[in-house]
Amino acid sequence: MSILRFACRAVASGSILAALVAAASLRAESPAEQRVIEAIKSPDLSVVHLWAPWCSNCQAELKSGGWLKMVKDNPQVKFYFVSVWNGGEDGRAMLTKFQIADQPNVTILADPGPRTGNKIKQFAGLPLSWIPTTWIYKGGDLRYALNYGEVRFPVLQQFLEDSKSEWSHKGEKSAEKS
Secondary structure (H helix, E strand, C coil), X not given: CCHHHHHXXXXXXXXXXXXXXXXXXXXXXXHHHHHHHHHCCCCCEEEEEEECCCCHHHHHHHHCCHHHHHHHHCCCCEEEEEECCCCCCCCHHHHHHCCCCCCCXXXXXXXXXXXXXXCCCEECCEECCCCCEEEEEECCEEXXXXXXXXXXXXXXXXXXXXXXXXXXXXXXXXXXXC
């Protein structure tokens, strides 16, 4: 059922909250967001890094050399640097300055939203309230989300290593039945 049809049914049935939730979901996905949504379905590891060149926390991550080392040390991982809240500018100049832009496993994208005012509050279905934000995906599944600030690169490397493993809790007893 489409979200619009769901919203209409929710209003007809008197569920204003459900209608508001559905209406909020009507936000159109930007081309950058559509590309990321498609890319993270890959069986490979994907890192989505939401950032902006004007953000001092984002600048600190770049200046440390951590992102360049991370990208070079993990050539099998696809990195998506998505500039957000930056008026549609992708920040390529800054990524070039720190030698990240020309790496073969890096894709640079930009969300067209503004820096202030009505800026996006979600990306690829996840809340976005702070940058930098870094998400790790494998096979369409979100493995780790670092949502509130600068990443510690040894921690990110460990998360990448952990994300390579195949793990599941299928067939295990639930905690309630133990």
